[in-house]
Amino acid sequence: MKSLLEITKFKTQSIPLSKILLGGENDLSGYKYALMTGEYLRPSSRVETSPHSQLLLDYIKHKDKVLDKDFFEKTAYFKNAQTCIDLFGGYFPQIDTDETIYLAAERFIKLFNKEDVSHLPSEGHSKDGELIEVIPLKNSDCFQLLQGNHRVAFAIANNLSHIKAKVNIRKQEITPIQFLLENLLWEQGEKILYQPLPCPELESHWVLARNCEDRFSRMKSFLLDTIRIEPRYTTYLDLGCYYGWFVSRFLSIGFEAYGVEKDNIPIQIGEIVFTNTKNKIFKNEIIRFFKSSNKQYDVVSCLSIMHHFMSQREKRNPQELLKFLDKYTGKILFFEMGEEHEKWFSNSLKGWNVDTIEEWIISNTSFTKSYRLGRDSDSQGVFAGNFNRMLFAFVK
Incomplete structure (x- = not known):
């Protein structure tokens, strides 16, 4: 049985995929992960652009060619997994070398095709039907993805517009771009953009002063x-x-x-x-x-x-x-x-x-x-x- 704390920490709701932005890896916030990797725009990127979504979209277009060595090792999915291995010692349990990244990708694609994956490593993967977890972004109508990169990618590849999610209602996150904007001398804390910035988390609460x-x-x-x-x-x-x-x-x-x-x-x-x-x-x-x-x-x-x-x-x-x-x-x-x-x-x-x-x-x-x-x-x-x-x- 779930504790009262667990029940009151989350609410469940359907969220537009266009309002979900990338978080970090290994349970890190997008902000902290960006500081570690230098990928400062990652937390300002919609999940449709994620390494996971792009791999499935590439698969839909190119089929099994995506797992060819020359193709796969140029994908954002492969490079993202490499970064996780370098930082945390592994991407998933048993996925801790460049060679084993192929196993994670193969399992991912087979799950998308609803094929048998019993022969592939499953430790660390979410259970069927488990909801993704997101955190609201401060001063925004967007959410940051905390758990569920692969599940969101399935939804993107299947052309869904919404996904059911557990929303952490006790926390808010911030992106590196938001942090920098809030510390600008000129605006003095006002949510005004004097030039356009194509960042989804700014669209609802920030006012564009100059069209340019x-x-x-x-x-x-x-x-x-x-x-x-x-x-x-x-x-x-x-x-x-x-x-x-x-x-x-x-x-x-x-x-x-x-x-x-x-x-x-x-x-x-x-x-x-x-x-x-x-x-x-x-x-x-x-x-x-x-x-x-x-x-x-x-x-x-x-x-x-x-x-x-x-x-x-x-x-x-x-x-x-x-x-x-x-x-x-x-x-x-x-x-x-x-x-x-x-x-x-x-x-x-x-x-x-x-x-x-x-x-x-x-x-x-x-x-x-x-x-x-x-x-x-x-x-x-x-x-x-x-x-x-x-x-x-x-x-x-």
């Missing part, structure tokens, strides 16, 4: 279609790049892209989530960066930074920043800043609008042409009455 895609598409179109720049011969620098969303996107279309960011936490977040920004972001304050730099960049973006200098949130001279923008931009400056129509800045930026911003930059720099590329789409929801800023392209 609208501004990027305009910059991309201006560079490739209007100016006709060749990306592979063009350097790009994003100032105050934060997670590095724009850096990542410009890298993805062939630019030699870099960023400047003074806070190491968003840099870490970007390196985990985007993967291509590692060693592409200079950790520095913008003015200090320019003072130590001797390199021009063909394209520079200065997005929503200047008004912090003007309002003295940053204890720097806006004219000094403008001077450096002129000096270190080789060809094109993408620029936006807060404007007087925004509720936030109706007093502190009074008089600053598209006309005065444009005139100020053209009159005080060597840029000769200005293009108004359009306003952002971020003035909605809790941000209604703010944003809706003009994106400029200034050209030499």
